[in-house]
Amino acid sequence: MSTGKRSFNSHTGEGRSAPHIAIGLAPTEMFASATNEALPRFGRRWYKVSRDLTPKASPLRSDFEIGGHKVPAGQRALVDLHVSKLSNHTPVTLPVHVLHGPRPGPAMFISAAIHGDELNGVEIIRRVLRTLQPGNISGTLLAIPVVNAYGFIGRSRYLPDRRDLNRSFPGSGTGSLAARLANLFLKEVVRRCQVGIDLHTAAVHRVNLPQIRADFARRPRCRELAEAFGAPVVLESPERAGSLRRAARDSGVDVLVYEGGEGLRFDEFAIKAGVDGIAGVMLKTGMLELPDGIELNPSDEMRRPVFANASKWVRAPDGGVFRSVKRIGNAVSEDEPIGVVSNPYEGSEIQVRSPRRGIIVGATTLPIVNMGDALFHIAWADEHARPVISRDADRSAEPLEDKGADAEPEAVMDEDEII
Numbered sequence: 001m002s003t004g005k006r007s008f009n010s011h012t013g014e015g016r017s018a019p020h021i022a023i024g025l026a027p028t029e030m031f032a033s034a035t036n037e038a039l040p041r042f043g044r045r046w047y048k049v050s051r052d053l054t055p056k057a058s059p060l061r062s063d064f065e066i067g068g069h070k071v072p073a074g075q076r077a078l079v080d081l082h083v084s085k086l087s088n089h090t091p092v093t094l095p096v097h098v099l100h101g102p103r104p105g106p107a108m109f110i111s112a113a114i115h116g117d118e119l120n121g122v123e124i125i126r127r128v129l130r131t132l133q134p135g136n137i138s139g140t141l142l143a144i145p146v147v148n149a150y151g152f153i154g155r156s157r158y159l160p161d162r163r164d165l166n167r168s169f170p171g172s173g174t175g176s177l178a179a180r181l182a183n184l185f186l187k188e189v190v191r192r193c194q195v196g197i198d199l200h201t202a203a204v205h206r207v208n209l210p211q212i213r214a215d216f217a218r219r220p221r222c223r224e225l226a227e228a229f230g231a232p233v234v235l236e237s238p239e240r241a242g243s244l245r246r247a248a249r250d251s252g253v254d255v256l257v258y259e260g261g262e263g264l265r266f267d268e269f270a271i272k273a274g275v276d277g278i279a280g281v282m283l284k285t286g287m288l289e290l291p292d293g294i295e296l297n298p299s300d301e302m303r304r305p306v307f308a309n310a311s312k313w314v315r316a317p318d319g320g321v322f323r324s325v326k327r328i329g330n331a332v333s334e335d336e337p338i339g340v341v342s343n344p345y346e347g348s349e350i351q352v353r354s355p356r357r358g359i360i361v362g363a364t365t366l367p368i369v370n371m372g373d374a375l376f377h378i379a380w381a382d383e384h385a386r387p388v389i390s391r392d393a394d395r396s397a398e399p400l401e402d403k404g405a406d407a408e409p410e411a412v413m414d415e416d417e418i419i
């Protein structure tokens with residue numbers, strides 16, 4: 001292993017103003033057999049560092065214990081936590097990557113596929129794990145690429161018992177399958193950490209602009225962590241009952257929910273934003289450090305997310321075929337046309353307009369709509385509005401067209417509830 005302080009930047013070269021940089025990249029020799037190409041590029045925040053700091057490990061740094069396994073400082077391990085058996089005797093586990101850094105620091109988890117059909121997070125974690133090695137970390141990183149193995153295999157958001165895992169926290173060791181899996185994840189992973197990032201996407205046939213959702217009122221530190229993540233939008237939203245975020249807060253853990261992309265699809269923009277964001281949070285918490293003599297690109301410092309505390313879904317005024325004239329990330333003004341619902345058997349068209357000035361943070365990707373289907377999710381910052389209030393699914397399904405522009409914001413699709 002290399003122990004020198006050499007750092008390099010093979011992608012950016014000299015004289016380029018916006019270097020793409022990587023932190024904690026594994027030594028080149030790890031990749032030498034896999035590819036002859038230049039080292040992978042992980043986004044704008046990651047400085048490439050070939051040093052391995054394992055020799056500096058404190059002899060007093062204790063092992064990290066999980067699921068009956070001990071991971072020594074400076075080591076990584078893949079620990080299988082037993083969940084159950086399938087009906088055909090196939091064991092089901094909750095595999096957890098443990099990267100136990102040689103130096104003290106916070107413990108952080110990154111999790112994906114709590115909803116089994118949300119795949120961007122799986123790829124985000126793969127890239128993060130490919131980049132990091134424990135020697136580069138202060139503290140401990142727990143990475144769980146697939147929490148809901150059942151849904152992942154079945155390409156479903158849910159568990160086989162048709163429960164939503166993200167409505168089943170804190171769960172219990174003797175409850176339903178969802179309750180037991182939630183409880184295992186909470187006890188073995190979440191409660192071992194001080195910080196967590198839970199990776200989600202929109203539901204199938206919907207797409208989300210990369211965004212962080214957090215509750216700043218109850219977890220003030222989440223604001224600075226969300227800023228460090230650097231997604232285009234931060235949407236302040238209280239937790240839903242039964243969600244991981246809520247259970248984590250009850251345990252004193254600061255959790256950011258990252259939303260980006262679409263169910264059952266990879267979205268490169270959302271994947272890169274997620275990898276960058278995890279790097280940003282690890283820098284902020286001190287789990288990663290910049291190499292000597294290297295500072296964050298000033299343009300990164302200047303890139304602040306848009307903070308929003310209110311949002312509303314615009315719904316289809318009638319059934320038909322929907323043509324959108326806007327995309328996620330677009331800014332819209334009040335009453336601006338954003339789409340048209342037409343019908344192949346009639347000549348009439350109904351224009352859909354934005355009820356507010358804001359930014360489109362979510363949208364349908366399906367042109368076939370029924371009356372009341374959610375078309376666009378528009379978020380805005382409102383000093384006078386209280387943060388988006390979570391409501392139960394029945395209330396959130398009320399058509400918005402019945403409400404005036406000043407009606408209370410609708411419940412955000414927190415953790416991408418299907419509404």
Ligand SMILES: [Zn+2]
Nearest residue numbers: 115200415416
């Ligand atoms: Zn989700």
